[in-house]
Amino acid sequence: MMPALNEEKNLRSAVNDVFEANKGFNYDISLLIVNDGSTDSTLEIANELAESNKNITVYNNKYTRGLGTAFMIGVILCKGDYYCYVPADGQVPKEFLISLFKKVGEADLILSYFEDMALRHRHRQMLSRLYTRIYNFLFRTNIKYFNGPALFRLPLLKEIDIPTRFYSFHAETVIRFIKHGYSYIEVPCKPHERQHGKSTALKWYNFAGVAMGTLFLFADIYIFRRVRLNVKR
Numbered sequence: 070m071m072p073a074l075n076e077e078k079n080l081r082s083a084v085n086d087v088f089e090a091n092k093g094f095n096y097d098i099s100l101l102i103v104n105d106g107s108t109d110s111t112l113e114i115a116n117e118l119a120e121s122n123k124n125i126t127v128y129n130n131k132y133t134r135g136l137g138t139a140f141m142i143g144v145i146l147c148k149g150d151y152y153c154y155v156p157a158d159g160q161v162p163k164e165f166l167i168s169l170f171k172k173v174g175e176a177d178l179i180l181s182y183f184e185d186m187a188l189r190h191r192h193r194q195m196l197s198r199l200y201t202r203i204y205n206f207l208f209r210t211n212i213k214y215f216n217g218p219a220l221f222r223l224p225l226l227k228e229i230d231i232p233t234r235f236y237s238f239h240a241e242t243v244i245r246f247i248k249h250g251y252s253y254i255e256v257p258c259k260p261h262e263r264q265h266g267k268s269t270a271l272k273w274y275n276f277a278g279v280a281m282g283t284l285f286l287f288a289d290i291y292i293f294r295r296v297r298l299n300v301k302r
Contacts (some may be wrong), residue, residue, distance in 0.1 A: 070143030072136055073115065073157035074285040080114050083157045084125070090166035100125045101143050102157070106133035111157075118187070137234030140242070143254050144226055151179075152223040154239070161218055164259040169220055177222045177251035180243065180259040182214035200240075200279075207287060208244050213255050225251055233285050235278030242251035248290065 071087070073080055073204055084100065091098050102115040104127060105281045112129055119125040134190060140154055154159050165181070197214070200266055216239050229245050231238070249251050 070101045070103060070140065070147060070152070071155050071157050072103045072105055073111050073140035074133060075107045075109045075111060077107075077109040077114055078113045079159040080111055080157050081118065081157070083159050083161070084118055086159075086161070087155060087166060088122075088124075088161035088165040094170050094173075096170065097149070098124060098149065099141060099149065099235055101147055103139040104129045105135070105139055105140055106130050106244040107172060111120045117243055135234055136236065137238030139262035140238055141231060141234065144223070144231075147223060149223055151220045152226055153220045155218050155220055161262045164261070165218070165260060168256050168258045169218065171221065172254060172256055176254040177217070177225055178253035178256045179220040179249065180214070180253055181214065181217035181219060182255055184257045184259045184261065204244065204283070207283070208248070208290065210244065210247065212243065215243050217258065219243065221246060222251070225249075232289075233282045236275040237279040237282035237286075241282055244286060244290075 070079075071083065075198055076083070080102075084102070087098065102118070102121075102125065104112045104115055104237075112127070113153065115125075115127045119127045130139070136154075143154065144152060153169070155166070169179055169181060197216075201212065201215060205211055221241075221242075224244065225240075229249060231242055231245060233241060235241075
């Protein structure tokens with residue numbers, strides 16, 4: 070699943086990287102592009118790509134609903150053995166995806182972590198490290214990075230209740246998945262810098278969403294006991 074919000078300059082190359090990465094594996098890949106209320110030509114480009122490739126479909130949100138909602142749209146609509154969220158901003162090149170594809174079948178969840186965090190701005194590095202340490206402390210895990218693209222076994226993922234749509238959606242999903250006892254491995258990968266546009270990650274409403282999502286997840290696990298504390302690696 071590839072969410073896209075005003076990614077007209079990045080979308081074609083991001084889509085191309087997905088299929089180029091698969092050439093050495095020949096997996097049966099289907100790509101769902103979720104246009105999340107773009108105001109540029111992202112939707113038109115997505116439709117053109119779908120017309121030229123039968124393995125691409127497009128879902129259009131008339132209004133921006135956020136990455137968490139796009140992620141869950143993909144979980145509901147996609148079929149197959151594994152599910153992966155790949156951003157359309159060009160920061161996940163084919164080499165990154167190849168590293169993940171090589172590990173298909175080795176675990177229920179294949180997590181990625183960045184080999185070189187120096188590619189990110191210093192503030193993003195500090196926040197990522199703090200975020201990771203807080204989640205590991207709160208939920209008794211030892212994950213290197215929560216927010217990188219990951220391959221989830223889709224039939225298992227569909228069985229998990231993921232109630233929030235906040236910016237912390239991916240970390241929450243990873244925690245819920247592994248707390249159900251499903252196996253995971255971690256793979257070092259090297260991202261690219263965004264070539265066009267700007268990230269909206271460091272917005273106040275995303276910080277608020279992360280705080281709310283983390284609070285709800287903590288309550289689910291330790292207060293309401295709706296998530297099993299069973300980690301298998």
